Amino acid sequence: MSVPDVNPAAIADVLTRWLSTRIATDQSRWLRDRIQAVSDGDKKALFLAFGLVSRKLGKADLALSVEELTQAESARIGWNPAAWTIDQAARTLLLLSFPAPDAATWVATLDQLFAAGEMHELIALYQSLPLFPHQSSHALRCAEGMRTNITAVFQAIAHHNPFPSEQLNDDQWNQLVLKCLFVGVALDPVVGLDARANAPLAKMLTDFAHERWAAGRAVSPELWRCVGPYADDAMVSDLEKVLKTGSEIERQAASLALKNCRHSRSATLINESGLHLSGLHWSLIAAQSYN
Amino acid sequence: MHFIDPHIHMVSRTTNDYEAMAAAGVKAIIEPAFWQGQPRTHIGTFQDYFSMLVGFERFRAAQFGIRHYCTIGLNSKEANNQALAEQVMDLMPLYLTKEGVVAVGEIGYDDMTPTEEHFFRLQLEMAKEVDLPILIHTPHRNKKVGTYRSMDVIEEHGIPPHRVIIDHNNEETCKEVLDRGYWCAFTIYPNTKMGNERMVEIMKQYGSTRVIVDSSADWGVSDALAVPKTANLMARNGIAQSDIELACYKNALAAYAQSGQFNEADWLDPAPIDQRTLFEGNSVLRGGQTPRVEEPKDEGIIR
Numbered sequence: 001m002s003v004p005d006v007n008p009a010a011i012a013d014v015l016t017r018w019l020s021t022r023i024a025t026d027q028s029r030w031l032r033d034r035i036q037a038v039s040d041g042d043k044k045a046l047f048l049a050f051g052l053v054s055r056k057l058g059k060a061d062l063a064l065s066v067e068e069l070t071q072a073e074s075a076r077i078g079w080n081p082a083a084w085t086i087d088q089a090a091r092t093l094l095l096l097s098f099p100a101p102d103a104a105t106w107v108a109t110l111d112q113l114f115a116a117g118e119m120h121e122l123i124a125l126y127q128s129l130p131l132f133p134h135q136s137s138h139a140l141r142c143a144e145g146m147r148t149n150i151t152a153v154f155q156a157i158a159h160h161n162p163f164p165s166e167q168l169n170d171d172q173w174n175q176l177v178l179k180c181l182f183v184g185v186a187l188d189p190v191v192g193l194d195a196r197a198n199a200p201l202a203k204m205l206t207d208f209a210h211e212r213w214a215a216g217r218a219v220s221p222e223l224w225r226c227v228g229p230y231a232d233d234a235m236v237s238d239l240e241k242v243l244k245t246g247s248e249i250e251r252q253a254a255s256l257a258l259k260n261c262r263h264s265r266s267a268t269l270i271n272e273s274g275l276h277l278s279g280l281h282w283s284l285i286a287a288q289s290y291n
Numbered sequence: 292m293h294f295i296d297p298h299i300h301m302v303s304r305t306t307n308d309y310e311a312m313a314a315a316g317v318k319a320i321i322e323p324a325f326w327q328g329q330p331r332t333h334i335g336t337f338q339d340y341f342s343m344l345v346g347f348e349r350f351r352a353a354q355f356g357i358r359h360y361c362t363i364g365l366n367s368k369e370a371n372n373q374a375l376a377e378q379v380m381d382l383m384p385l386y387l388t389k390e391g392v393v394a395v396g397e398i399g400y401d402d403m404t405p406t407e408e409h410f411f412r413l414q415l416e417m418a419k420e421v422d423l424p425i426l427i428h429t430p431h432r433n434k435k436v437g438t439y440r441s442m443d444v445i446e447e448h449g450i451p452p453h454r455v456i457i458d459h460n461n462e463e464t465c466k467e468v469l470d471r472g473y474w475c476a477f478t479i480y481p482n483t484k485m486g487n488e489r490m491v492e493i494m495k496q497y498g499s500t501r502v503i504v505d506s507s508a509d510w511g512v513s514d515a516l517a518v519p520k521t522a523n524l525m526a527r528n529g530i531a532q533s534d535i536e537l538a539c540y541k542n543a544l545a546a547y548a549q550s551g552q553f554n555e556a557d558w559l560d561p562a563p564i565d566q567r568t569l570f571e572g573n574s575v576l577r578g579g580q581t582p583r584v585e586e587p588k589d590e591g592i593i594r
Contacts, residue, residue, distance in 0.1 A: 047385060048384075051390070052388050054390045055388075055552070059565075083567070085564045115338065115342065116342060116385045116386065117345075118349075119345065119346050119350055120390055122346065123568060152569070153350075
């Protein structure tokens with residue numbers, strides 16, 4: 001896995017610019033003043049401002065332009081704040097303003113915010129993981145966050161967030177993917193999904209599919225995406241079963257999985273299915289799986 | 292009709308309650324920080340409790356279409372553990388300015404000890420500092436004296452009555468509470484607090500001005516549908532619809548809206564981000580379940 005250098009100053013700079021065009025003068029003044037205090041290492045100022053942001057600045061969507069989203073990608077590879085709100089951006093800006101000379105001190109302060117986090121704050125914290133200094137110091141926090149029962153917090157980690165694919169080990173990563181399916185959260189927005197596919201994950205996912213079938217429950221068509229590249233004989237038989245008995249979208253998903261599979265039977269099974277794969281891709285499957 | 296239950300301890304309640312409340316028209320609830328039946332012995336359990344109130348419980352409520360708010364405070368009973376209480380005072384500022392925290396509470400007296408009073412006063416000052424309304428728990432025992440003394444202490448601290456909700460009132464306390472200008476809340480809770488037939492009589496006698504009905508449903512024998520059931524009983528007994536709306540919705544809204552954190556638009560017209568995060572990503576209802584929507588079928592009397 002490649003881990004990019006993160007430049008918190010560059011990220012703070014784009015956040016400041018985006019906010020400046022979206023909040024009123026007195027709100028800007030409040031934020032500037034608080035950032036000054038936080039930059040001086042005032043922890044209490046950080047804690048209070050972090051909580052107060054939503055009442056001071058509101059929580060309207062940032063609604064970034066295409067050009068601004070390009071700035072995000074330039075400031076941090078893989079960062080996609082398309083669904084961010086004003087309060088979230090300001091909270092991230094406050095965090096990045098807090099001095100971070102060494103990992104241990106910075107993480108200790110961050111831990112206090114996580115421990116007392118209100119739901120919206122937790123979302124802001126977890127979706128900012130890829131923007132924090134000392135990237136490798138946050139892997140355990142990410143794994144801890146994945147244990148949440150609050151779907152929106154889980155999604156802040158799982159979706160549009162490059163951090164998990166860069167920092168989680170295979171065991172942690174596999175839990176992330178399986179939990180998406182388990183709680184009914186889409187896989188397509190998970191960054192690095194195809195690159196991080198692995199054989200143990202394929203086994204976990206097909207076990208899960210068998211559990212669901214045994215219980216008479218539906219299996220997400222997206223599940224097969226991470227199975228395809230590592231499918232063994234038994235998994236190819238599972239895909240064959242889906243091709244023969246599944247719904248239209250399940251059959252499409254099974255054929256896409258077989259297309260990405262090096263197994264000797266895959267080409268034949270696709271041919272026999274009579275499905276046309278041109279123009280079909282996983283995002284389309286995902287879009288039809290969740291409404 | 293829409294209802295607000297401005298006092299209910301949902302961490303002790305089941306999803307069946309949430310479903311029934313939503314079906315009966317409860318749109319918003321306030322969960323005051325209180326004790327949990329078993330005294331806490333560590334500051335960490337307080338912190339996790341406060342985090343639960345602003346975290347998972349809020350999310351859980353939203354899965355049933357109900358907006359969840361809370362109050363943060365050290366209850367009078369546990370205030371008697373002085374060493375622990377001092378640590379809770381240090382912890383509270385971390386939570387008081389958070390989104391959806393609508394008051395300092397529930398605070399006040401239990402046994403009316405000097406230690407209780409010390410932490411009661413500290414929290415009154417804290418409420419002034421963060422500009423939040425205050426929710427007062429009046430004691431179960433020696434209620435009349437405790438209620439009057441609570442108001443005396445509040446007035447000593449220069450806090451105006453319109454900023455304070457006095458809860459768990461009864462026939463003996465409500466006149467004084469209303470006369471002194473406070474929000475006067477009644478808890479419809481079987482056996483130990485108010486019954487809803489008595490509540491109807493109180494409404495007939497005192498009217499609906501600054502009167503608030505709540506359930507305080509918790510881990511004891513209590514009723515999460517107390518507010519809608521009481522509203523129904525009021526209607527059956529000829530109380531005007533406008534008065535019912537005041538006591539079961541509008542007065543609670545007005546009292547807690549003073550926090551700047553309790554707005555009708557939150558549940559009638561939620562911000563796009565709340566629609567995305569609170570009302571859609573649904574885990575409690577996953578697995579093929581849909582909310583059970585049915586009217587409460589019992590006779591609606593709580594004694």
